[in-house]
Amino acid sequence: MLSDRQRLILNAIVDNYIHSAEPVGSRTISKKDGIGFSSATIRNEMADLEELGYLEQPHTSAGRVPSTKGYRFYVDNLIQPHLLNDLELGKLKQLFAERIHHFEQVIEYTAQILSHVTNYTAIVLGPEIFEHRLKHIQIVPLNEEQAVAIVVTNTGRVENKLIDLPKGVRPQEIEKLVNILNTKLSDVPLWQLRQRLYQEIAGEMRRHVEQYEEMLHILEDSLTREEKERVYLRGATKIMNQPEFRDVDKVKDILELLERNDQLIHLFGAPAEGLTVRIGQENQLDAIKQCSIITTSYSLGGKPVGMVGILGPTRMEYSKVITVLNYLAEGLSQMLTSEFEK
């Protein structure tokens, strides 16, 4: 266990390094307010902290830099609450003042503001499908062969998919089918659709609809398709402002990862409720072992439905980012709940 003085010094070193991006020397620390020790004493403590694995030395005659373990201890035990200034608070409140007109807009705007306030890369994962319930199904024929299947949910989300019609199907048949679907499946959660389709609809369809078998397959396909996760990314280039990423090769791997929309979701790791911090080496993906990711979930009516996260260098303003994320997730949850819980 670390002594009080060791904690004090570790805290000072991390704080300093986060803002200066330069290895921190013993003299710098000893001159700080609140530290009443000479540089020699600090040096001894630093040597101990290094031996314990909390600090690292880039080379013999340089100052110390926090290790992943050091950051971890800092985040878990030392971090002090951050006070947001009026400008930042204003930006965040702006988001909640918006009237929700489109789900995606809110998410996009959230990512935008997060990135802007923190100066790091923001990732927002849209509300998960399992809270969406079917409001309405519509099938609009385009011509003899094709139609568009449209699914509207109680949350106002609209999914659509082009489908191929069986040969010679008559418009009346489609209409009949849609009526059955809307009567039977209204208010069913989307993830149950496939199941319900077979359990309750199949029999009904056989009785009333021609070519029911083909239609059934097509329906199954269009109603139960993989929901493409809606991930929004903002401020990917912000990482380039960090002095430790002034090298194209270092930045390239990260940006290539961020460019791949399908990979983004993996940055969140296992979906977890509440705030999670993953620091440097703790990250699975090689490309971001020099970065930290802080994520948290937001909820609708108490159930977590989506996530927001910040990607930055390991030398990140943890305190500020954590405050911002907590504040934002809280606000977002309230906003969603009051909007859709009625």
Added chain:
Amino acid sequence: MLSDRQRLILNAIVDNYIHSAEPVGSRTISKKDGIGFSSATIRNEMADLEELGYLEQPHTSAGRVPSTKGYRFYVDNLIQPHLLNDLELGKLKQLFAERIHHFEQVIEYTAQILSHVTNYTAIVLGPEIFEHRLKHIQIVPLNEEQAVAIVVTNTGRVENKLIDLPKGVRPQEIEKLVNILNTKLSDVPLWQLRQRLYQEIAGEMRRHVEQYEEMLHILEDSLTREEKERVYLRGATKIMNQPEFRDVDKVKDILELLERNDQLIHLFGAPAEGLTVRIGQENQLDAIKQCSIITTSYSLGGKPVGMVGILGPTRMEYSKVITVLNYLAEGLSQMLTSEFEK
């Protein structure tokens, strides 16, 4: 006017520089096949070409580099047709083999392949709205206050927007309204909707629908909203592979520009039919004055409806990119036309 020999030499220099990324010296050129002159002669010609503004010298004892004017002459007069290899052709044909199931998918896949084959950044602009005709309108109430308005076009595109309902409107009224709209507006091009709404629907509505005035405003708002252009970007980080962009500061401006979805469309400049090449300084945006953009349009039934483009360094493989773009735009046009012209 340039002499034949000057053209030959300029061509050789540009070709060489495109592949080596190093200033080209007189000796390099004189040793090339097809050039029967000594380095001294080449030097004299180079001096002339520089004076005429086709070449530049980074410093006194360095070789020559093409200027924007030099590239321009090369593209306009010297370029030779490029032959695609089997691998590249295979990749491109793969695209056309796909069955169209979703417009956006095709566009996304196009960008993907373009970037992969050329190793530069690809930008694809989705088909413009003016060829889309109304197929079906639907208004799905979500609760007392809100509804989703859905517009389906003959091309299978689905637009949707959350709308606020006037207080106390009855479901029957909405149904009546939707019926009127579908009867009167079927097959009307989307861009005419607003106009037709007032000319033909307003009178009908007043007779049959309560609260017609509020509904009219809401409809107008939801039917005529700005179509958000669908721009797809792929391979933004490819620019980092170029030796002249190994500097974070140079890359940053470009990537920041590409990150802004709303700005992307400006990269295409004025929408033009056919192939356009904009080289270095010719570009309006400062961030890409070290880059070239090649764009072309693709069409549906003879009318241009969208664009594809490639962004790369001024030192770009113009010949190859032009060939690829032409080939792809041609194939895409055929594909779209055969799909939607029936």
Added chain:
DNA sequence: ATTTAGCACTCGATACATCTGAGTGCTAAC
């Protein structure tokens, strides 16, 4: 009148030596 060989010259790149100073570890005194 062109072309080319020859040569002096330029200047970025590279290598190497030197200097500087921030920071360390250790020891001995406080």
Added chain:
DNA sequence: GTTAGCACTCAGATGTATCGAGTGCTAAAT
């Protein structure tokens, strides 16, 4: 237990010499 003092280390900055690719110009060759 703390600190002053000091020798030591080493990355980074600065300075100097050398190298060589490439040039421009002149005079000879074609």
